[in-house]
Amino acid sequence: SQTIHQWPATLVQPVGSPLSLECTVEGTSNPNLYWYRQAAGRGLQLLFYSVGIGQISSEVPQNLSASRPQDRQFILSSKKLLLSDSGFYLCAWTSGTDTQYFGPGTRLTVL
Amino acid sequence: AQSVTQLDSHVSVSEGTPVLLRCNYSSSYSPSLFWYVQHPNKGLQLLLKYTSAATLVKGINGFEAEFKKSETSFHLTKPSAHMSDAAEYFCVVSGRGATNKLIFGTGTLLAVQP
Numbered sequence: 001s002q003t004i005h006q007w008p009a010t011l012v013q014p015v016g017s018p019l020s021l022e023c024t025v026e027g028t029s030n031p032n033l034y035w036y037r038q039a040a041g042r043g044l045q046l047l048f049y050s051v052g053i054g055q056i057s058s059e060v061p062q063n064l065s066a067s068r069p070q071d072r073q074f075i076l077s078s079k080k081l082l083l084s085d086s087g088f089y090l091c092a093w094t095s096g097t098d099t100q101y102f103g104p105g106t107r108l109t110v111l
Numbered sequence: 112a113q114s115v116t117q118l119d120s121h122v123s124v125s126e127g128t129p130v131l132l133r134c135n136y137s138s139s140y141s142p143s144l145f146w147y148v149q150h151p152n153k154g155l156q157l158l159l160k161y162t163s164a165a166t167l168v169k170g171i172n173g174f175e176a177e178f179k180k181s182e183t184s185f186h187l188t189k190p191s192a193h194m195s196d197a198a199e200y201f202c203v204v205s206g207r208g209a210t211n212k213l214i215f216g217t218g219t220l221l222a223v224q225p
Contacts, residue, residue, distance in 0.1 A: 049210060057210070098205040
């Protein structure tokens with residue numbers, strides 16, 4: 001069966017520090033991968049999606065970037081965090097259907 | 112373009128009473144429709160999915176949803192609420208194309224009172 005992992009689960013970072021969040025999927029190949037952010041009191045915002053290795057589409061211009069170095073690995077990065085980057089980050093995958101399956105999320109607090 | 116509207120941002124019910132979470136959608140084609148649930152500080156879990164095979168869709172944990180094309184609605188129901196149902200619920204419509212992007216409602220926070 002397929003599983004999706006995200007780490008770290010929680011992260012507290014100072015403003016201006018770099019960021020790297022990782023998402024990996026097991027049990028499937030060539031998935032579509034997605035990064036979402038959920039800010040406090042707001043809905044889900046799609047940040048990036050990828051349909052294959054090295055293929056990244058950005059939905060919202062921002063301080064973040066994404067990479068897909070391997071088929072089942074999706075990384076969310078920033079060179080310098082802003083206060084507004086705080087939120088709950090969710091990774092999701094889909095393969096062959098339009099049903100997305102979500103990871104457990106990473107709670108990022110920027111101080 | 113596709114859109115989804117969740118008509119209530121907060122719903123409060125007593126344990127053992129029915130749950131109704133309302134969702135209306137707009138789409139220029141026949142989309143897939145989903146309900147996801149999110150418990151605090153957790154990822155989203157798929158409750159159920161409508162794909163035009165049957166208008167009444169049964170999901171996990173006793174939830175079900177009925178697709179009504181004439182009303183463009185996809186309301187989520189459960190006959191008897193349990194304390195563990197307290198969570199945020201998202202109604203979602205599928206986008207078009209190979210990217211499989213989803214359009215999310217703003218969520219309904221369900222509170223269950225003892």
